[in-house]
Amino acid sequence: MNIAAEVTSAQAEARAHWQAVAQAEVAPFARQIDREAAVPEAVMAALREAGAFASGFPEAFGGPAGAQGDPVGAALAHGALHEALGRASASVQGVLNVHHMGGSALARWGSAAQKAHWGPLLTSGATRCAIAITEPEVGSDATAVRTRAEVDGDGWVVSGEKAWITCGASADLFVLIAASAAGPVALLLPREAPGLSIAPIPDMLGCRGYAMARLILEDVRLPGEALLGKPGFGVSHVAATGLESGRHNLAWGCVGLAEACRQAALSHVQRRAQFGEKIAEFQLVQQLIARMSTEIHAARLMCRSAAVARGQRAMTAAKEATMAKYFASTMVGRVAKDAQQLHGAAGIGPKTPLEMYFRDARIMEVIEGTTQILEVMIARFSYQEGPA
Amino acid sequence: MQDKAIKDQISEFMAQAFSGAVIAHDQDIFEAGFGNSMFAMQLVNFVEVTFGIEVDSDDLDIDNFRSIDRVAALVQRKRAVAAA
Incomplete structure (x- = not known):
């Protein structure tokens, strides 16, 4: 499957939309959010207005129009939201992530009355979950x-x-x-x-x-x-539904955060000069740039594959979400470290976002299943599959 | 779809999930130690996608998932309701 070639104009439009929203309404507040340990209400209001709280939910629950007819497109658009948020502010991505984790468990296992009551409140963002x-x-x-x-x-x-x-x-x-x-x-x-x-x-x-x-x-x-x-079903079914959503969302969020690191690194190495030339010309710098560019691309493709499986309700969907989160969360740690290294002293100082990216990246391997727990799960999925 | 065909598909799914184990149609998979949290949601997704039914919160009864026979009975029940 050529996942990269499967971007339709609607999917490209969704990616552009969420990138624009996140860069305009979230990114300018990222350092303030980190400093004050709180997301300003203006950011939440802008995301409500843009429909971010509805993303990822079934149409009948109040999710985006067309989600039922094009579940793969809806899953990819939801991933694009989380990538865009991860790039703008890992904190805000996490806020929307846990909203969707709790909400998707409710949308999946709620009674008709629960869904009717909470659906409009959650998808409008009036109630945060x-x-x-x-x-x-x-x-x-x-x-x-x-x-x-x-x-x-x-x-x-x-x-x-x-x-x-x-x-x-x-x-x-x-x-x-x-x-x-x-x-x-x-x-x-x-x-x-x-x-x-x-x-x-x-x-x-x-x-x-x-x-x-x-x-x-x-x-x-x-x-x-x-x-x-x-x-009796609180963990095996309800929590599991939320956690699978969370792994999917967070994998995309990690790609976004890694992309923020990469963009900062690209800008820095092409501006910074040492020994009479741009450091971008140094081969050891190129090695780090090549590695992060390749790893981010790989993680993004894994996320796309996981989203397609999720939209199709493929039997591999849980495994793919787990693998995508596992790879993306470890990848972003490496990318944040390398991007910081490329910045030298500036990367560990307060004037660039690199130190924030580095701290944020560290969180990703801990939440929604530690790296080690995910390794156990992936091994179990693998045992189910083989040997062929 | 005939009852046998439904049970055969469930049987095939469980054999794959449990590394090729042969499971009798009336065998309690939880008592036998096959069931785990990862498998629980896989089974729900499998029956929904394969048989076109929707497992909802009212169906969350361990007896509905205890054996191949019980899962097949759930599928037949849900399909009968949907067809009515």
Whole structure:
């Protein structure tokens, strides 16, 4: 399959649209977001206006018009959004990512009433969503969560603590994973629920606009309608749906962040002169440029392939999203390091964005499945396939 | 589509997912240790795409996915409802 040749005019238009939106409305605020650890409301308003919050959702849920008739095009356009955001601000890409993670779990496993209520709110961006799985003592093994949900009459009482929740300090609605007598459950937790307190986590290494927080739940009462899916299926189906979306989105986001690094590097090496000539002429510089250009291209092709599989609902879709995230998140670490190296002292100083890119890139190998967990998954997918 | 044809397709899918293991149609795949979290969503996607049904939250019952026979019964039930 020649993935690069499959760009239709509509897909090219979507890429151009999201690049323009991200560069005009997000990129100018990237350093401020990093400095203040918060995304300005003006940025969120611009993204709402541009339709970014609807991207990636089914049309019936409020997603983009035409998504049902052209699911591959919609998946590629959604990828283009996340690449554009990743290039403009990794923090903002993450905000839209967790919105889509929680929202896609709701769109997939919500009841008709839940979808009718939350669909318009989420796709318009009026309600911002996030997903709360991780706990202080539970990371990769999501089935071991200790937050406890007990049946209480027609509803639930939930107690426990979630940690490292992206948009914990800013989201309006959480898809919360908890343990119950019947196995893991997913519950819709509104930010204003009595008994929920939110503690922001300051001084993160990178992606500071993620608004990371701890969620502390003390006898939080939720109605029966808060249950998403069925008891016992909270991790295997609900969280898994969100995580697969997240890996897909983040892979594209990594390509965008890497492209930002590459653009900075290209500009610098063709301007900077040492020993009487542009450093772009030095072969060891060319080696770094060649490596990053090739790796970004490879990652982008993997993302495109993953998006096509996602749109087609191919059996390989989960594997491709996992592989794309695995490769892109490790790739962006190498690219950010090399781009910083090419900048010399300027790359580690405060006047270029390279130090921010470097810190942001480091986050990518940790979230939505660590590199090591993804390696285990990819090996398992491979065992399923062969030997032929 | 006949019941046998549905079961054969599910059987083939499971054999591939479980590295060629031969699974009896009434065998409990979870008790036998075959099921895992990765497989759970693969199975849902497989039955939706292959048989043109939509598995929704009401269908999330472990008994619907416990064996080839049970998955086939779910498919037949959903198709009957869709055709009605």
